[in-house]
Amino acid sequence: MNSYTQHPEVLRLVESIHSKGLDTKIYSDLIDEQNHQYVDLVQEGGGVLGIALVGYTYILEKAGIRFFSLAGTSAGAINTMMMAGLARVGEPVSEKVLTIMSSKNLFDFVDGNTRLKKLVQDYIEDRPFFKLRVAFNALLIWKTLKENLGFNPGNDFEKWVDFHLSQAGVTTMANLHRRRQELPVLMDRTSREVLLREAAVKIITSDVTTKSKITFPEMAELYWAEPETVHPSCFVRASMSIPFFFNPFQVNKIPHAGTTEDPNLPKESTRWRKHTGYRGPIPETVRFVDGGMLSNFPINAFHMKSGMPKKPTFGARLSTWRDACSKSESIGGLCGAMISTMRQLHDYDFLLKNEDYKQLICSIDADAKHDAQGKDMFNWLDFNMSEEKRLALFTLGAEKAIAFLEGFNWDNYKRLRSGTLNEVA
Secondary structure, eight states: HHHHTTSSOOOOOOOEEEEEEESSSOSSEETTTTEEEEEEEEOOGGGGHHHHHHHHHHHHTTEEEEEEEEEEEEEHHHHHHHHHHHHHHHHHHHHHHHHHHHHHHHGGGOOOHHHHHHHHHHHHTTTHHHHHHHHHHHHHHHHHHHHHHHEOHHHHHHHHHHHHHTTTTTTTTHHHHHHHHHHOEEETTOOOOBOOOOOOOEEEETTTTTTTEEEEETOOOOOSSSSEEEEEEEHHHHHTTBBEEEOOEEOOTTTTTTOOOTSSSSHHHHHHHHHTOOSSOSSSSSSEEEEGGGGGSSSSTTTTTOOOSSSSSEEOSOOOOOOSSSOOOHHHHHHOOOHHHHHHHHHHHHHHOGGGGGGGEEEOGGGBBBBSSSSSSSSOTTTTTTTTHHHHHHHHHHHHHHHHHOOOOOOHHHHHHHHHHHHHO
């Protein structure tokens, strides 16, 4: 971890927090007895680019900001669950996450066939004769996808999350709920009135069996008879199941499989209709793929349709802000463009209707960085990324966090929000 936090550029950024007065600036009206300020946080998915999210949260904590409710998809879900499980609300947690992340060989997550692992890296590094090697391994590729629906089981990843949460005393969803209920005394900045709030966790994934966007842990009752006993690592594994790269996350023996909910019951008296709108027979088995297929940046997770929030919902984005057209002239380009559209459209639609949220989003834009030759500096699937690039991602997140804190104005946001509410009314 010290190679990150003690790096000269990171030390300079931490010092700038104090020199620029960012540790005394007002960001929220919800504070604790130590005058830490609380925000909700939503983190975008983006594979290994998620290292930048740790740099972002590290700087915000150094500025005296603490995180209350947390939401994320895929890579954002990983950081979300680690932050929620490794510490109580109000305790700094980013250095704990950084220690775990920096000591892990991320290529271990690519836990499939050795030949296919090498093929994946050949693709990422754009090595010569890649297409020839694909042709040579075509039978293996077909057999693996046919049997497993993905190249990598994802078991190493799930065990990694499971181990570190368990070390922190979180082995079940019930443990996580208790951890999130251990709150500091929170109060209004001006009136000093004590405020009661619930610290939520929302992990987004895609149930492709019933075609549903799923939020864990609140919808866990759909898939497990005893959801309180489920390990939270399952939720993250479901959220990060990159299609075909990882096997879909599978849950068997779904409660009430084969039955259909009574259509005459009120919606609130049902489970499937209430949570997802699904009306068909309940399946025996459900498969999940990456939550980013439906909502890669679930910025609406804590949206209040009315009233003025006591705390903002900050969002950390890893990808660019729709500032270029997709290349769709080729088969590969068209497939990529379609996937990109699916991943982002739901979230963009929300932002178009709620312009005030743009004040709350830090755009890290890790996918837009290029090297001296004009090639992408970071590949979101490069689990074999060098230590130098991992440090560069962490530093990028930290740099963008500083710029975001400098530009954010809580009073201006509240005025903008108030005007938006008046327009709606």
